Amino acid sequence: MVKDSFFDANIIVFYADFSKNTKNDIMKKCYEYITNKNGRFILCYATMRELLNVASKRAIIHKEILRKIENNSHDLERSNFLAKRDVPFAKKLYEQHKNKNKEELSKQFTEDRKIFDIKIEQFIKTKVDEKVIPMEQINNELVNIIHDIINNRADCQILASVIQYQKGKELFLFVTADNQDFSLNPYEYLKDYFNINYSKDNFKFPELHNLIFK
């Protein structure tokens, strides 16, 4: 029987960023996974919120590059707005475009964000079958337990939604392309941690489907 897919945010980001020139294998896998839809697609509101944040972050990367083009002394590494993980991307983008006219470049950046956003919104509107666990229904106690193991609060909320939704249902797939908290060993560890420490709560984890390892 085909299992349903519950998506982590990174899968959708990779899908939205995929284009015919993409060389990255994982992005290709994400694109194909979504394009060749099999089973029902499920998305939680925590993931949708994360996708909104990701879109804003992309705009900030672009804005910071434009600021550096306006003023070369603007330091991308010391930017108060860029996340640490985004700095190398911003620096590379700047290096490639530093001699361009800023208005022209800004138009290209806007076009990039437009396509990125539209792909995400098209995915949500046309491919997602069910949106589940509104933010206010996320079990904060569960989030806090997960937070003992996973640092990233957004990931904790997504996983809490996944576990809450799994309760009393056929096992579905938790589809991710995460190489940290939701990679194979940490996910197994997390399951064991719950089984040992919270056995009476009977938490059920979905089957991890990490496209990095497929």
Place this chain on the structure above:
Amino acid sequence: MVKKTRSELALAILEKLAEKPLSTQQVSESVESNWSTVNEVLEELKKEGKVKEIVSTDKIKIYQRITGDTYFEIPIAEDEKKKFRTLFFWILQEYKSRGTIPTKTHLAKATVSLIKRDNKELIDLPVVWYIYGMIPLMIADPAKDYQEEFNFEHKIKIKSLIKEYIDENGSMSSGQIQKKQHLEYNGEIYQLSDALFDSLNESKLNKDNILNLLNKLFIACPIDNDFPEIFGLMEKFVSIVNKLSVFSNLNDNRKEISATFDALWKFIATYKFYKSLIEQKRFLLNQELIFNLYIRSTLEVRRNCLEESLSNLYSIYLNKLDDREIEISPEVEKIREIMEGWTGED
């Protein structure tokens, strides 16, 4: 110490509150009168509409004087008010001598021009950026009966500057005068806002022109650590209109786009007001107090209105969204090559 009469006490309280908002206890100490009497007088003044409570808890009440003569009731010294009123009087007098009555914009812009041109007695009079550009902090109202209240040393020079300004600008419309000022004082974001409002008012919307202006606004929009939502909400507006333009004719949603930009502009202008105010040293020293007492609530209301308007525009876009493929240009492909592997996670 002679005991003050009720009206003397009320006057003393109003004078103290003209300097800055105070708690009942602080007023009581500053006018040297007991707490309960001061509390009663403050309640009376509140009923008369001369003061308002801006903080009211079980433990503390903070009162602000209502004068209605400065934007956001920001307190300025009485001498400064006299200077402003005298300038307003002379400007109105000059216009009237030419057989015209100026609009509020003419009066405000003429005052700003005087303050900016004269480097002697007017230099400290506060001017700020707000919705329609640079204005005097004191509200200019051509319908008011101003009088000459301040004895300027360089009265003749100031009056000649007024004549000069009206010779140059008197025949312009309010809109023209406003745009000219935005250009003169390099208010880039204001010039772009003027152009976008004009463009949104054209009988048939020119999509390329609108998207071009939005692009420039994205570049010109400040990104501020203390107010990240200024850039965040501007970006959201730019993004929605750009996406909407793919699936719909912008003309069909002109009303919603205009209303959202209007809400965005009021929000940004309130922020610009605050930032230009605290560029002036005396306000900078009390910036937190000024923000909390005078600006915060308006900024919050305007942000809420903007968010509602954005949400409405976004719903319109989502309704029009279909699954058509969007072509990716070679330039965007290059951007995407660099972004490969980016997840946007912290």
